[in-house]
Amino acid sequence: MAEALKVVGLMSGTSLDGIDAAVLDTDGEGEVHPGPALAVPYAAGLRADLQRALASAAALSPGDPVLQSIRDVERAVTEAHADVVLRLLRDAGLAPRDVALIGFHGQTILHRPKERRSWQIGDGPLLAKLTGIDVVNDFRSADMRAGGEGAPFVPLYHAALVRAAALGLPVVVVNIGGVGNVTFCSAGMTLAFDTGPGNAAIDDWAQAHTGKPFDEDGRLAAAGKADAALVARMLAHPYFQLPPPKSLDRMDFGTSGVAHLSPADGAATLTAFTAAAIAEARTHFPETPATWIVSGGGRRNPQLMIELAARVRGTVVAAEALGWRGDFVEAEAFAYLAVRASKGLPLSLPTTTGVPTPTTGGQFHRA
Numbered sequence: 001m002a003e004a005l006k007v008v009g010l011m012s013g014t015s016l017d018g019i020d021a022a023v024l025d026t027d028g029e030g031e032v033h034p035g036p037a038l039a040v041p042y043a044a045g046l047r048a049d050l051q052r053a054l055a056s057a058a059a060l061s062p063g064d065p066v067l068q069s070i071r072d073v074e075r076a077v078t079e080a081h082a083d084v085v086l087r088l089l090r091d092a093g094l095a096p097r098d099v100a101l102i103g104f105h106g107q108t109i110l111h112r113p114k115e116r117r118s119w120q121i122g123d124g125p126l127l128a129k130l131t132g133i134d135v136v137n138d139f140r141s142a143d144m145r146a147g148g149e150g151a152p153f154v155p156l157y158h159a160a161l162v163r164a165a166a167l168g169l170p171v172v173v174v175n176i177g178g179v180g181n182v183t184f185c186s187a188g189m190t191l192a193f194d195t196g197p198g199n200a201a202i203d204d205w206a207q208a209h210t211g212k213p214f215d216e217d218g219r220l221a222a223a224g225k226a227d228a229a230l231v232a233r234m235l236a237h238p239y240f241q242l243p244p245p246k247s248l249d250r251m252d253f254g255t256s257g258v259a260h261l262s263p264a265d266g267a268a269t270l271t272a273f274t275a276a277a278i279a280e281a282r283t284h285f286p287e288t289p290a291t292w293i294v295s296g297g298g299r300r301n302p303q304l305m306i307e308l309a310a311r312v313r314g315t316v317v318a319a320e321a322l323g324w325r326g327d328f329v330e331a332e333a334f335a336y337l338a339v340r341a342s343k344g345l346p347l348s349l350p351t352t353t354g355v356p357t358p359t360t361g362g363q364f365h366r367a
Contacts, residue, residue: 002027005100006035008088008133009335010081012107014178014250015199015297016050017213018042019081021088022331023099028339032160036092037328040084047213049073050107057110057119058251070109074121077107081122082130096132096367103338104137105330111151111249118150124365131367136338138363143348148355151181151247155192155352156340157333158183165322172289174278174308175330176298178203178250182281183352184289191285192352193244196277197253199298202270205255209263218271218303224264226272226307230257234273235280244284245354274298275307288313295319295326338362 004025011020019042023035042050053073060067085102089095106122124137140150158173162185170186178200184191199214206215215221234257239246258266282288292312298304299318309316319326337347341362348355 002029002031004031004033005339006098007101007103007335007338008085008099009103009331009333009338010085011105011330011334012077012081013330014108015203016042016047016178017297019084020328020331021084022325022328022335023088023092023094024332024335026336026339028336028343028345030160030163032157032164032332032336034325034328034332036088037325037331038084038088038091039327040087042080046073046076046080049076050109053109053121054251062115062117070121074123075126077121078123078126079130082127085131085133099133101338101342102127102131102133102135103334103336104135105139105334106137108250111247113144113149113151113247116144118144124363128365128367134367135365136341136362137365139334139337139341139347139361142361143353143355143359146355146357146359148348148353148359149245149247150353152183152192152194152352153337153348154181154330154333155183155190156347156349157329157336159185159190160336161324161329167322168290170285170287170289171291171293172281172285174292174294176274176278176294176296176304177330179248180274180278180298182278184285186287189286190349190351191244193246193281193284194248195281196239196248197270197274198296199301200250201253201255202267202274202301205258205266205270208255209266214297215267215271215301218301220264221267221271221303224262224266224268226268227261227265228272230269231273231276235276240277240280245352247353268303271301271304272307275304275311278308279311282312290314292316293319293322293324295324295329297327299326
């Protein structure tokens, strides 16, 4: 049996809500033992800077020089990640020398797979210097150079969790972050793809109409009524008929389609659409799953979970029902992938990103 390493995984998702950090003892294969974890929200100013960086990145063409404003926010994001790592270690009674690697995803500010572009800001060498721990980052670039979508990148860890839990197959692991994605796990296949919007459109709508960064407990949506006809029209978008693998940018599905609705009805409609898009994923599965396991921030939105349960043909449970930590699965995943990268093991498969052959990746930075 391969030796398990103690690794810190870092994730800052497209919801722009903050930084998740998790310790994982893993061999990058079958051994996965979660340790201490910590979630720290982005400061309001940094979140606003990231929103501007999203807009700036979208306006850049390939080959354009990187704006100084994006370089500045990259440094701020990296420093914030370093602070979270050191705080996590301090709280856990660990020293940097106790940790073999950091898996540093960075903050996605652009994802355009058709253009072979996926941009995660985050300075790996600086993070290694600030923490005193070797860093692996830039997980997606090799996949995209080889012809993959560059996303989703958590499925191999989902599959490892499913194997470790000895679950009856097939099952689906759903991650509801800024974008929704699914991992279908059967005895002979791990199939993954982005389903459509996750929390991003709901969050943006809530921010615009309530001043809060998300629809807390789904209350705004619960106070409204979803426009079923509009949801059906939104589901007619060509993306949902595309066969997987496929992936999305945070900005691909926005709020303009519900702009004419009241705040509550708009939230209800976006919530119903998000759930319907996830449920629509089953048309691409080779078998019907009995269980849908939900991780990510979306599982804490009761209205979204109600809508999802009403639309899928199976049992919907939050990750915690299996003893998983729904807020930290993605952070754990990048710890797992960092170890796989250090061993030259694949990070993506033809059935997860569409890459032609199983592909490794990652960039290494010594402390």
